[in-house]
Amino acid sequence: MRPKSLEKEAAIRSIALQIISEEGLENLSMQKLAKAANISPRTIYIKYENKEDLLVKLFIEEVLGAYEKAVLENFDPKMGFTEGMKKLWLNTFSYLKNNKPAFSLIQYGKSSPLLNKAFQEKNIRQGEFFAPIHTFLKIHVKTGLIPDLPHDVHRALLFSPIQDLVAEYFDHLDRPVQIITEEVILTCCEIVIKGITNQKNNEQH
Amino acid sequence: MRPKSLEKEAAIRSIALQIISEEGLENLSMQKLAKAANISPRTIYIKYENKEDLLVKLFIEEVLGAYEKAVLENFDPKMGFTEGMKKLWLNTFSYLKNNKPAFSLIQYGKSSPLLNKAFQEKNIRQGEFFAPIHTFLKIHVKTGLIPDLPHDVHRALLFSPIQDLVAEYFDHLDRPVQIITEEVILTCCEIVIKGITNQKNNEQH
DNA sequence: AAAGTAAGTAAACGTTTGTTTACTTTTAAA
DNA sequence: TTTAAAAGTAAACAAACGTTTACTTACTTT
Numbered sequence: 294m295r296p297k298s299l300e301k302e303a304a305i306r307s308i309a310l311q312i313i314s315e316e317g318l319e320n321l322s323m324q325k326l327a328k329a330a331n332i333s334p335r336t337i338y339i340k341y342e343n344k345e346d347l348l349v350k351l352f353i354e355e356v357l358g359a360y361e362k363a364v365l366e367n368f369d370p371k372m373g374f375t376e377g378m379k380k381l382w383l384n385t386f387s388y389l390k391n392n393k394p395a396f397s398l399i400q401y402g403k404s405s406p407l408l409n410k411a412f413q414e415k416n417i418r419q420g421e422f423f424a425p426i427h428t429f430l431k432i433h434v435k436t437g438l439i440p441d442l443p444h445d446v447h448r449a450l451l452f453s454p455i456q457d458l459v460a461e462y463f464d465h466l467d468r469p470v471q472i473i474t475e476e477v478i479l480t481c482c483e484i485v486i487k488g489i490t491n492q493k494n495n496e497q498h
Numbered sequence: 499m500r501p502k503s504l505e506k507e508a509a510i511r512s513i514a515l516q517i518i519s520e521e522g523l524e525n526l527s528m529q530k531l532a533k534a535a536n537i538s539p540r541t542i543y544i545k546y547e548n549k550e551d552l553l554v555k556l557f558i559e560e561v562l563g564a565y566e567k568a569v570l571e572n573f574d575p576k577m578g579f580t581e582g583m584k585k586l587w588l589n590t591f592s593y594l595k596n597n598k599p600a601f602s603l604i605q606y607g608k609s610s611p612l613l614n615k616a617f618q619e620k621n622i623r624q625g626e627f628f629a630p631i632h633t634f635l636k637i638h639v640k641t642g643l644i645p646d647l648p649h650d651v652h653r654a655l656l657f658s659p660i661q662d663l664v665a666e667y668f669d670h671l672d673r674p675v676q677i678i679t680e681e682v683i684l685t686c687c688e689i690v691i692k693g694i695t696n697q698k699n700n701e702q703h
Numbered sequence: 704a705a706a707g708t709a710a711g712t713a714a715a716c717g718t719t720t721g722t723t724t725a726c727t728t729t730t731a732a733a
Numbered sequence: 734t735t736t737a738a739a740a741g742t743a744a745a746c747a748a749a750c751g752t753t754t755a756c757t758t759a760c761t762t763t
Contacts, residue, residue, distance in 0.1 A: 322720065548751075
């Protein structure tokens with residue numbers, strides 16, 4: 294029997310991401326994708342059940358999987374809070390700034406009902422994405438360094454600014470002067486850390 | 499001559515938002531919209547040049563216009579920093595939590611190249627959205643209360659968490675216990691304020 | 704009351720959509 | 734070397750797409 298061509302599957306995924314990033318999810322069609330990948334539309338249906346299946350697998354497996362791996366590289370839940378946060382922020386920035394297609398689909402994941410639902414179901418059925426961050430935060434809640442808030446609230450406070458900064462990095466890409474640099478990222482990270490940490494020695498009653 | 503029916507225009511806009519919110523931007527079609535609004539497709543083209551024109555006007559005029567107005571209600575750039583921030587955060591929360599369709603399209607504005615481009619062009623040509631917030635931050639930079647960072651960086655640090663919290667509010671809507679309440683919003687706002695403000699009396703060298 | 708004109712409709716335009724049918728090619732195992 | 738079977742292709746399917754044509758309705762103005 295003839296084996297599946299892995300190159301063709303990889304081409305489908307990367308070209309789909311490219312179209313979504315450049316023209317938007319609403320302008321991705323199976324026929325456009327097939328033509329751009331130089332294959333027959335039928336070939337896509339050998340690897341994916343239908344368009345929704347393709348989009349969901351692209352989002353969950355290709356994009357979020359690689360994103361999680363990149364963010365957690367050289368990160369350990371037992372790290373000190375400041376060290377860990379800076380590692381996570383810098384990993385996020387250096388991965389996403391070189392992967393605009395991935396960032397685009399992650400953004401769509403917050404808008405599209407289809408992708409949003411897929412994300413929540415995956416989180417429930419197969420365990421949370423970014424589980425080591427979960428552990429990391431729990432440890433620092435236990436020591437009393439950061440307040441005991443729901444994990445989703447922690448995420449909003451600690452990581453939504455870095456994602457917004459990446460969006461701004463891309464918005465400024467064609468301008469002469471870059472304002473979102475690694476130095477700015479670290480400054481912002483320190484500001485976020487300062488906000489969340491309980492500096493017990495400073496309590497004034 | 500026969501006047502335009504304002505009700506029909508309003509119906510087009512509100513039903514379009516509803517479809518985008520429930521089924522996604524990628525599933526909004528002119529024919530579906532016309533049928534849902536009980537009008538002929540041609541009627542939409544009396545009021546809008548084409549589909550892109552409809553989407554852009556929906557985003558810029560209907561959604562961002564109303565959003566800006568709601569967020570700035572009873573806000574004054576001359577307010578104290580903590581007071582102003584809390585006002586902006588609570589206004590944002592109370593407006594968006596009752597306007598899921600608006601929130602959905604705002605999220606799409608960060609993903610879709612069409613809407614993103616429209617937003618940037620409008621900001622350049624007709625002056626920034628949320629100009630009073632600009633002024634507000636400049637005042638508190640001048641007094642030295644907050645660091646002098648680019649406005650986009652301020653925005654990421656000060657307002658991206660509240661937008662993320664609204665997204666989480668909607669994600670948790672069908673669960674028995676609500677975790678995103680006005681109280682949580684205020685707690686988070688205080689954490690963000692604590693991070694950004696230069697507490698000169700606490701400097702330890 | 705009549706005229707004039709924009710608003711609005713029903714139906715259809717040519718394209719493109721997601722997907723499938725009928726067929727050919729490729730390749731590992733017999 | 735033959736063969737079974739999945740991979741892959743070209744072409745086409747009905748349905749839905751964005752948009753327009755030809756026509757009717759409704760309302761302001763004269």
